[in-house]
Amino acid sequence: MSAAPGAPTAPEPALDERVASRGVLDRLARRPELGALLGALAVLVLFTAVDTTGSFLSLSGVARWTDSAASIGIVAVFVALLMIGGEFDLSAGVMVGSTGLVMGMLVTQVNLSIWPAIVLTFVFAAGVGALNGWLVVTTRLPSFIVTLAMFFSLQGINLGLTKLVTGTVRVSGLGQATGFDSASAVFAGTFGGGYQFRMSLVWWLLFTVLATWVLTRVRFGSWVQAVGGDQVAARNVGVPVTSTKITLFMGTSMAAAFVGVTTALRLESVQAGQGVGEEFTFIIAAVVGGCLLTGGFGSAVGASIGASIIGMAFIGIAYAGWNTDWSFLFLGLILFLAVMVNTLISRRVAGGTK
Amino acid sequence: MSATESGTPEPTTPEPAAVELDGVGRTFGNVIALRDVSLRVRAGEVTCVLGDNGAGKSTLIKTLAGVHPPTSGTYRVAGEPVTFGSPRDALAAGIATVYQDLATVPLMSVWRNFFLGSEPRKGWGPWRRIDVARAKEVARTELAAMGIDVRDVDQPVGTLSGGERQAVAIARAVYFGAKVLILDEPTSALGVKQSGVVLKYVAQARERGIAVVLITHNPHHAFLVGDHFFLLNRGRMTQDWTREQVTLDELVAAMAGGAELDTLAHELEGIRRP
Structure with a gap:
C-alpha cells in the first residue's frame, strides 16, 4: 500500500514508551495457572x-483419575487460599482421619444417625481450624510450627482414643446407621452409568468455582491476597487481618472434614491413621498450581490443575504397569520443576524489585 | 474515640486547627520519646516536621496515627480532644497515614491496592461482589486527577517505581476523604526525580484543602512544599517557623545543628591540609 504524497497518514496509536510491547505468551506467563x-x-x-491397559483416556479411566484428583483437589483448593493468605496447614492431612473418626464415633458409640453426626463433624473441624488460626495469630509463631504441632497432637489422639474406645485401630459399622444411604448418595455416590464417576468430582469442581469467585470477585478474596502479600500494609489500610486468617484456617479444616466424611461413607469404616501424609500432597498441588510459598499470589484453578496432575500420575503409573512405589519420586520431580517455574514467574511479576 | 477532657478553644484562633497536639509527651517505660510537644496543623497547608534520626519522628507519627496514645498532654482533632484506641479510629476521624514502604501490597494490582479494605460492591446476598469495572474506572480517573499516569491499573503495584507507589497510596488516602494526611518520610528512599514527583502530589493534596503533615529529615524537600516548619530534636520541639520566618539556609543549618556543622567543616578542613 502506498499513500499519495501529502496525504494525511493515520495517527499512530498513542503508545507509552515505558511499556515494552509484550507478546501474548509473555502476558500468559503472568497467570499463575x-x-x-x-x-x-x-x-x-x-x-x-x-x-498398557488402553483405558487411561476412556471414560472409566478418566472417572478413576478424576476421583483420585478430587480427593486431593477438594482440600488443595482451600490449602491454596490459605497459602495465598500467607500461611500453611500441615494438619490438613491428619484432619481427614480425625474428622472421619469423630463421625464414626458419633455414629457407632453415641448412636447418632448419620446426618447429625456429619453436622457435628463439620463443627468439630471448624473448631480445630479456628484454634489453628487463633494460635498462629496470637502466638505469632510460624503456622508451619503451630500446625505441625496440631498434626502430631491429632495423630496421637486419633490412635490413642480409637484404641481406647474400640480396642482396635479402626472404627467400623457405619453402614447400619440411619441416614447412611442418603448421605452416601450426596457425598460418595456415583453417576455416569457404568463409568462410575464419583460425586466428589462434582463437589471438587463446585469448590474450585466457588474459591475462584471468592478470590477474584469478593472483598474477602482481596483481603486474602493482601494479608499474604503484606500483612502490615493490609492492616494499615484497615483489612481485618486476624479474622481473615482464622477464616482461612477454618476453611482448610472443613475441606479436610469433607474428604474425611466422604471417605468414611465410602469405606463404611475409618482407619486411625487415615489421611496422614496427605498434607504434603495438598501443598504440592497448590504449589504446582502456582501458589507462592511466600504468600500473596496463586489461584484456586491452579491448585485444581495441580491436583489433576497428581491424580493422573497416581493412576497413570498403575495403568502403565509400573511399580507404584515410584509415584512419590514423580511427585518430587513435579514439585521441584513447578517451584522453579513459579519463582521465575514471581520475579517477572515483582518486576525486579525482588 | 472518646473525649478525655473538655477542651477550651483558644480565643486567638478563629478556626480550630485540623489537628493539634498540646504539650504532648510519650514515654516507653523509662525512655522519654516525646516531651512537651505542641503542634498545629491547618487545612490547606503543608506542615513539615523535621528531625534527625532518633529525634522522635516515628513516635510522633504513631501518636498522630492512633498507634500510641499520648501519656500526657492533649490531642485535638478539629478542636475536640480525642483519644484514639487504634489506627482504625484515627482513620475514621479522617486522619490517614502513609507509611514509607508499608503502604501497598506489591503483588496486588493497582486497582485492588487503591480500594483495599474499602472495596466498592454491588449485588445482593451470595452474589454480593466487588464492582470491578467501577473500581478500575475510579482508580484510573482518581490517579489521573492527581496527575499520576499509571499505564495499566491491572498491573501489580510491585512493577511501579517507588515514587509511583507512594503516589498511589496518597491518591487513595485523598479519595477516601482524608482530612489530614500524614506522610512518613515519603522521599527518603527515592532519587531526585522521583522525590520531585511525590512532592508534586503533596502540593496537589494541599490544593484540595487537605492538612498535610510531612515528616522528613530532608530540609530541601521540606522547603519546596512546606508552609510551616517544626523542628524536632531529642523528643522536643525546638523550632516553630512559618514560611516567612525562615530561609532554606537557616533550615538546613538548624537541621544539621548549626554550630556543630561549623565545627565539622573546620575539622574536615584540617584533615584535608597536609
Missing part, C-alpha cells in the same frame, strides 16, 4: 503414551 496447565498436558500425553 499457566505452568500447571502445560504440566498437566505433558503428564496427560505421557501417561496416555505409556498406558
